[in-house]
Amino acid sequence: VSEAERYVCGHSARELKRLELQGCYYEELSRRFLEAAGIAAGMKVLDVGSGAGDLSLLVADLVGPSGSVLGVDRTAEAVAVATARARARELRNVAFRCATLEDPLPGAAVDALVGRFVLMHQPDPAAALRAAARHVRAGGIVAFLESHMSGAVAGVHSWPHAPAYHRVLRTMVDIVTAAGSHPDMGLRLRRTFLDAGLPQPELWLQARLDGGPDADVYRYVAESLRSMLPLAERLGVEVPLAGDIDELEATLREETHTGGGVLTSWLVVGAWCRTES
Numbered sequence: 001v002s003e004a005e006r007y008v009c010g011h012s013a014r015e016l017k018r019l020e021l022q023g024c025y026y027e028e029l030s031r032r033f034l035e036a037a038g039i040a041a042g043m044k045v046l047d048v049g050s051g052a053g054d055l056s057l058l059v060a061d062l063v064g065p066s067g068s069v070l071g072v073d074r075t076a077e078a079v080a081v082a083t084a085r086a087r088a089r090e091l092r093n094v095a096f097r098c099a100t101l102e103d104p105l106p107g108a109a110v111d112a113l114v115g116r117f118v119l120m121h122q123p124d125p126a127a128a129l130r131a132a133a134r135h136v137r138a139g140g141i142v143a144f145l146e147s148h149m150s151g152a153v154a155g156v157h158s159w160p161h162a163p164a165y166h167r168v169l170r171t172m173v174d175i176v177t178a179a180g181s182h183p184d185m186g187l188r189l190r191r192t193f194l195d196a197g198l199p200q201p202e203l204w205l206q207a208r209l210d211g212g213p214d215a216d217v218y219r220y221v222a223e224s225l226r227s228m229l230p231l232a233e234r235l236g237v238e239v240p241l242a243g244d245i246d247e248l249e250a251t252l253r254e255e256t257h258t259g260g261g262v263l264t265s266w267l268v269v270g271a272w273c274r275t276e277s
């Protein structure tokens, strides 16, 4: 399979909806991260691997009408969905285009480069980050949020222990690994910044913790596994719950809610720095 095909979740309409679900799920956490990293009114920002546009839309809100955001993604389907969402909100300060992290972009250098859950999908994350960071002006911000999927282990991901959730999370780690992506990207971020020639970044670790019947986590996780199924099949990764995918959301809800328990999300690591001025 080609590099683009190896993107674990594909680009079906349902996957682009899943990205919106993920955007909502991580919205508050991401907003706090962007504010901590210094994203502020008036800035010109580049978001790489923008997907359905969720992080770009959040940044557009933070930079306001005097700032601007360009989201780039290598797939036309994602760019079309993100563009339609920005138009529906009548936002004039955000645009999307088809490009990779490595592609040159026209226009002046940006004040900040951001990305979420994208370096984990690069064969060489440091080389990709180095290439994207050349768009940043001297003294500008580089800020990335990446998950540390490998940290989802028994004793951390649920209480009381949730066996179906455990199987789903471990299977997703297997699929991501088989696809050549990096389930340990979160903890690799610091080293990736240094290998990309950037200064030592500030580091930040967060996760969500949810329980009860109405938590978003059940659907988010079930849809994430669903998006990975076609690639799992092509790569020959066995998925224990594949046959029950339509019931998975209910299974996860029942095993956690019935026991009065809680689930943690992936650990999410943020890293940010200012480039040399």
Ligand SMILES: C[S@@+](CC[C@H](N)C(=O)[O-])C[C@H]1O[C@@H](n2cnc3c(N)ncnc32)[C@H](O)[C@@H]1O
Pocket (backbone or CB within 6 Å): 007, 019, 022, 023, 048, 049, 050, 051, 052, 053, 054, 055, 072, 073, 074, 075, 078, 099, 100, 101, 102, 115, 116, 117, 118, 121, 122
């Ligand atoms: C998990 S999604 C995250 C989307 C978005 N950043 C968010 O947090 O909602 C990763 C996106 O990165 C894109 N992508 C992966 N590698 C890329 C590359 N080298 N250049 C451009 N886009 C890339 C994929 O097409 C996909 O839409």
